[in-house]
Amino acid sequence: MSEWVIITNKGFSSDEWIGRSVIEPTNILSDNFGEEQLKKSHLKLGNDFQVETLKSFLPYLNAISIEFPSEKDGRGFSLARRLRQLGYLGVLRATGHVMVDQYRHATQSGFNQIAISSKLAKRMPEPYWQQQIDGFTPSYQEKLQSGSTNSYSSKKNILIKEAKNIQNLNLTNTGLVGAVVTKVIRWTDWSFSFRVARPKNFRFQSGEFVMIGLPGNNGKPLLRAYSITSPSWDDELEFYSIIIPNGPLTSQLQHISMGDTLILNPKATGTLLLDSLLPGKRLFMFASGTGIAPFISLIRDPEIYEKFEQIILSHTCREVKDLNYGKSIVETISKDPLIGEYADRVFYYPTVTRETFHTKGRITDLLKTGQIFQDLQLTPISRDTDRAMICGSIGLNKDIKAFLETSGLKEGARNHPAEFVQEKAFVASLNPIGLGRSF
Amino acid sequence: MYSYNDFDKNFVRQRVNEFRGQVQRRIDGVLTEEEFLPLRLQNGLYMQIHSYMLRVAIPYGTLNSKKMRQLALISEKYDKGYGHFTTRQNIQYNWIKLSEVADVLADLAEVDMHAIQTSGNCIRNVTSDHFAGAAVDEIEDPRPVAELLRQWSTGHPEYAFLPRKFKIAVTGSPHDRAAIAFHDIGLCAVRNDDGEIGYKIYIGGGLGRMPRIGRVLSEFIPKTQLLNYVDSIIHVYNRFGRRDNKHRARIKILIDELGLNEARRQIYEHYNSLKNESRLPSTDIIKFLMDEFSPPDFSTAKEHDLEKDFIRSLSLKNWAETNLTSHRDPNHVIVSVSLKKPGATPGDATAKQMRVLADLAQQYAYDELCVSHEQNIILPHVPKEHVVKIYNKLDEADLATSNIGMVSDIISCPGMDYCKLATARSIPIAKQIATRFCELKTERDIGPLKIKISGCINACGHHHVGHIGILGLDRRGVENYQITLGGDGTEDAHIGKRTGPGFSADKLMEAIETIINVYLNDRKDRNETFLNFYRRVGLSPFKLAIYGLPGTAYF
Numbered sequence: 003m004s005e006w007v008i009i010t011n012k013g014f015s016s017d018e019w020i021g022r023s024v025i026e027p028t029n030i031l032s033d034n035f036g037e038e039q040l041k042k043s044h045l046k047l048g049n050d051f052q053v054e055t056l057k058s059f060l061p062y063l064n065a066i067s068i069e070f071p072s073e074k075d076g077r078g079f080s081l082a083r084r085l086r087q088l089g090y091l092g093v094l095r096a097t098g099h100v101m102v103d104q105y106r107h108a109t110q111s112g113f114n115q116i117a118i119s120s121k122l123a124k125r126m127p128e129p130y131w132q133q134q135i136d137g138f139t140p141s142y143q144e145k146l147q148s149g150s151t152n153s154y155s156s157k158k159n160i161l162i163k164e165a166k167n168i169q170n171l172n173l174t175n176t177g178l179v180g181a182v183v184t185k186v187i188r189w190t191d192w193s194f195s196f197r198v199a200r201p202k203n204f205r206f207q208s209g210e211f212v213m214i215g216l217p218g219n220n221g222k223p224l225l226r227a228y229s230i231t232s233p234s235w236d237d238e239l240e241f242y243s244i245i246i247p248n249g250p251l252t253s254q255l256q257h258i259s260m261g262d263t264l265i266l267n268p269k270a271t272g273t274l275l276l277d278s279l280l281p282g283k284r285l286f287m288f289a290s291g292t293g294i295a296p297f298i299s300l301i302r303d304p305e306i307y308e309k310f311e312q313i314i315l316s317h318t319c320r321e322v323k324d325l326n327y328g329k330s331i332v333e334t335i336s337k338d339p340l341i342g343e344y345a346d347r348v349f350y351y352p353t354v355t356r357e358t359f360h361t362k363g364r365i366t367d368l369l370k371t372g373q374i375f376q377d378l379q380l381t382p383i384s385r386d387t388d389r390a391m392i393c394g395s396i397g398l399n400k401d402i403k404a405f406l407e408t409s410g411l412k413e414g415a416r417n418h419p420a421e422f423v424q425e426k427a428f429v430a431s432l433n434p435i436g437l438g439r440s441f
Numbered sequence: 442m443y444s445y446n447d448f449d450k451n452f453v454r455q456r457v458n459e460f461r462g463q464v465q466r467r468i469d470g471v472l473t474e475e476e477f478l479p480l481r482l483q484n485g486l487y488m489q490i491h492s493y494m495l496r497v498a499i500p501y502g503t504l505n506s507k508k509m510r511q512l513a514l515i516s517e518k519y520d521k522g523y524g525h526f527t528t529r530q531n532i533q534y535n536w537i538k539l540s541e542v543a544d545v546l547a548d549l550a551e552v553d554m555h556a557i558q559t560s561g562n563c564i565r566n567v568t569s570d571h572f573a574g575a576a577v578d579e580i581e582d583p584r585p586v587a588e589l590l591r592q593w594s595t596g597h598p599e600y601a602f603l604p605r606k607f608k609i610a611v612t613g614s615p616h617d618r619a620a621i622a623f624h625d626i627g628l629c630a631v632r633n634d635d636g637e638i639g640y641k642i643y644i645g646g647g648l649g650r651m652p653r654i655g656r657v658l659s660e661f662i663p664k665t666q667l668l669n670y671v672d673s674i675i676h677v678y679n680r681f682g683r684r685d686n687k688h689r690a691r692i693k694i695l696i697d698e699l700g701l702n703e704a705r706r707q708i709y710e711h712y713n714s715l716k717n718e719s720r721l722p723s724t725d726i727i728k729f730l731m732d733e734f735s736p737p738d739f740s741t742a743k744e745h746d747l748e749k750d751f752i753r754s755l756s757l758k759n760w761a762e763t764n765l766t767s768h769r770d771p772n773h774v775i776v777s778v779s780l781k782k783p784g785a786t787p788g789d790a791t792a793k794q795m796r797v798l799a800d801l802a803q804q805y806a807y808d809e810l811c812v813s814h815e816q817n818i819i820l821p822h823v824p825k826e827h828v829v830k831i832y833n834k835l836d837e838a839d840l841a842t843s844n845i846g847m848v849s850d851i852i853s854c855p856g857m858d859y860c861k862l863a864t865a866r867s868i869p870i871a872k873q874i875a876t877r878f879c880e881l882k883t884e885r886d887i888g889p890l891k892i893k894i895s896g897c898i899n900a901c902g903h904h905h906v907g908h909i910g911i912l913g914l915d916r917r918g919v920e921n922y923q924i925t926l927g928g929d930g931t932e933d934a935h936i937g938k939r940t941g942p943g944f945s946a947d948k949l950m951e952a953i954e955t956i957i958n959v960y961l962n963d964r965k966d967r968n969e970t971f972l973n974f975y976r977r978v979g980l981s982p983f984k985l986a987i988y989g990l991p992g993t994a995y996f
């Protein structure tokens with residue numbers, strides 16, 4: 003056995019970093035290490051190091067250890083948390099005097115591995131660590147972070163897992179790429195949003211969707227269609243996801259956290275494009291549930307404000323809190339340096355069907371009665387000035403389409419622009435159009 | 442009142458199992474005694490002189506009858522039939538067997554209680570105003586925020602091994618009854634110019650060897666950023682607080698060494714990055730917690746003239762004068778039950794007394810009780826019509842001592858009777874002083890006066906903030922008591938000033954009496970309290986009286 007025993011969520015293993023060249027933090031700041039060199043090194047940090055100074059090196063590093071000089075000294079936990087917060091996605095190791103009872107603290111602070119001396123490992127043998135690995139401790143901090151009042155993720159030890167990288171997933175020759183999760187926000191019991199690093203050379207237009215997912219049980223990728231909610235210029239990709247309790251993908255996807263790698267098919271497509279519409283003055287966007295996703299991308303893209311004078315975004319949900327994701331982004335528009343000046347051209351029209359709210363009811367009814375136009379002090383929809391996009395449940399799409407058609411608007415598509423376009427926010431029965439099946 | 446949901450229940454049960462596991466690992470030799478120590482402490486288990494002591498958390502002091510009855514039962518099952526309520530609104534059992542600790546914890550878990558983080562170098566049980574939810578001057582009930590902080594700090598993975606203990610107190614009233622300026626972090630509800638309620642943040646206060654009054658770190662933090670803000674403070678403390686010297690390890694020393702401005706800069710660097718990521722807590726959670734603490738329906742209480750009751754009973758009137766406080770609803774009062782019967786140990790209550798308190802709360806007072814940091818028990822909402830009944834029942838249970846805020850309402854740490862660190866006795870001193878003024882029958886004449894006693898320099902008895910503070914030291918094997926004057930734990934925070942050389946145990950009583958006589962003789966009138974008198978005349982008349990003219994040896 004080597005000098006160090008490594009503990010991960012799989013139990014004991016030997017040190018795979020032995021071949022790596024060790025660098026000291028002070029050297030990294032002064033020497034001009036190349037990217038390749040950094041990738042192959044092991045950065046050893048004392049627990050009093052000012053990790054903020056490492057920020058620009060973090061993308062190139064994938065092996066960092068932090069020293070734990072005694073069982074009483076918890077500085078390393080704060081450093082780990084800070085490194086993760088600064089965007090470090092590689093493997094993080096706690097080295098030294100870490101007690102078996104600190105496994106929980108280490109993993110929840112952002113460590114993937116613990117390294118203890120073989121002497122200490124003799125006193126704290128593997129079965130004791132295994133108990134910690136198997137014993138799931140719900141954490142108040144995760145619960146609060148998720149915004150929930152009474153639930154917690156039932157997933158075991160979310161943070162400690164092999165920092166998966168793309169090679170491990172073996173995506174070579176599949177056309178698929180890995181995308182590292184950089185942020186997850188839980189909005190309600192049934193929804194969350196997440197951001198991933200944007201794969202190199204991946205291009206898309208605001209409003210499009212891609213196939214993303216996780217490795218399935220059979221080892222093959224399990225992918226689903228997802229609208230990208232970030233605008234096309236953003237250097238990260240953002241998504242807004244439903245949680246279907248027994249849904250093959252989302253039942254797993256809801257547990258992702260910073261540093262996980264998702265699988266992405268870097269071919270974006272979709273009909274909800276500005277180019278699928280003929281020029282007009284006002285753009286109406288009708289969404290229900292997660293169907294707001296493509297519009298969240300579009301309203302953050304300056305191009306929409308070049309093409310249209312007024313943007314009306316209507317979002318229908320069951321409960322008030324279901325609106326929060328969309329609302330929070332709409333609220334940021336005015337502060338956005340790129341599009342802040344257009345904020346007063348966005349008319350946000352949330353409606354809620356199952357709770358009292360200032361605008362209650364289905365959007366189709368509010369359209370038919372003219373309530374929406376009254377509320378926003380707008381003239382009714384007309385073919386001359388108005389264009390529209392729809393993204394929601396099958397029912398919503400059908401009803402709005404009918405309404406628009408009676409107003410004289412015609413449906414367009416990617417290759418022949420017209421007055422309105424639609425996309426289903428999801429597929430009602432299991433994947434009738436072949437989207438979202440593993441392949 | 443906050444009631445545990447599945448998450449909380451599950452968490453507490455898991456922690457009981459965790460502790461059983463830790464004891465087993467210690468027995469198996471997987472953990473050394475040294476390694477076991479911080480784990481044991483984080484479960485509230487101390488080693489005292491004669492036995493183990495278990496400190497049970499009562500978050501922000503709030504209890505209901507069910508919990509109080511369980512505390513009574515535990516004192517009978519595992520201890521000697523009484524418990525000791527502490528200055529941190531907790532309860533301590535002084536005679537616990539190590540082998541039974543896990544069972545006690547399991548019994549506590551049954552009523553949604555635990556001993557988590559009541560000691561050790563972690564974020565301790567959060568304390569608050571004992572009149573929370575009832576106080577007339579309250580901007581808002583501070584307990585939703587206290588509960589939020591309880592949840593957030595419980596089992597926090599990053600902050601379980603801090604340089605030293607970390608104490609947080611919250612108040613919702615401008616009149617500070619929670620001594621927030623003497624905590625590592627103190628939070629006080631304030632309104633900003635838009636009328637929105639947020640919290641003013643004090644940092645670096647504390648007693649102990651180097652007492653400090655907390656300083657204002659921020660005038661206003663919105664509730665939706667409170668956790669991020671507190672997180673940032675403790676993050677900086679965990680990384681940069683001193684670990685080389687136990688006595689210089691509290692955050693107050695870090696603030697001293699960095700200077701408030703540099704400390705603020707470092708904290709804000711972290712805070713700004715957190716703030717941009719998320720609002721913590723979410724508005725949903727804030728709303729949920731505020732709903733949990735929504736007040737009982739006060740409108741059912743009848744109008745009632747207490748004066749009529751007083752005419753019928755002088756002892757009731759006497760008690761009411763000191764132990765009743767106005768409530769925010771005109772048909773209610775706040776009842777303070779004194780655990781300071783002269784001659785008894787301050788803060789102790791027998792199982793029988795705990796049950797009486799539980800019954801009264803359940804029958805007459807919306808099933809709510811609160812432990813005060815002055816070691817008394819509060820019934821925060823009592824309909825005036827029930828006061829007589831409550832008084833009579835308290836009297837039967839030997840709980841009707843009428844001395845709240847008076848000379849004999851003394852705060853005292855356990856001192857030499859229980860505590861390993863003690864350099865002197867403190868409980869016997871408290872008993873002696875209380876009994877003495879009781880005999881003299883001068884208590885009412887003296888009026889509001891807080892005496893606080895610590896058995897060593899660690900200041901658990903808060904002597905620095907006593908109007909009269911007493912610190913017991915060891916001078917070459919002989920107990921020696923130093924006196925400080927003018928301390929104040931409220932919003933008008935002051936650290937008491939030492940009068941001079943200390944007194945032996947047998948001379949101490951005389952010195953205290955002399956001090957009080959100086960006040961009684963020279964005060965303007967009865968409206969000038971001891972503290973105000975001290976502030977007007979300063980230390981010198983007292984010094985002169987207790988030490989004589991300079992050059993005259995006292996000893």
Ligand SMILES: Cc1cc2nc3c(=O)[nH]c(=O)nc-3n(C[C@H](O)[C@H](O)[C@H](O)COP(=O)(O)OP(=O)(O)OC[C@H]3O[C@@H](n4cnc5c(N)ncnc54)[C@H](O)[C@@H]3O)c2cc1C
Pocket residue numbers: 211226227228229230242243244245246248249250251252253291292293295296425426427428429430431432433437438
């Ligand atoms: C073009 C397109 C874009 C999409 N964009 C998104 C998106 O941005 N965000 C997103 O969360 N999902 C989106 N979906 C749905 C997504 O592909 C998956 O169906 C969803 O992630 C659930 O996957 P699953 O494997 O857990 O369950 P599945 O087996 O895929 O679905 C089970 C059932 O759940 C229901 N369902 C699935 N998704 C939703 C939904 N979003 N809202 C309401 N009910 C639903 C359907 O009835 C479905 O039959 C999109 C689908 C399509 C076709």
Ligand code: SF4
Pocket residue numbers: 854855856857860861862863864895896897898899900901902
């Ligand atoms: S002040 Fe000293 S003697 Fe009193 S309880 Fe604290 S440590 Fe013990």
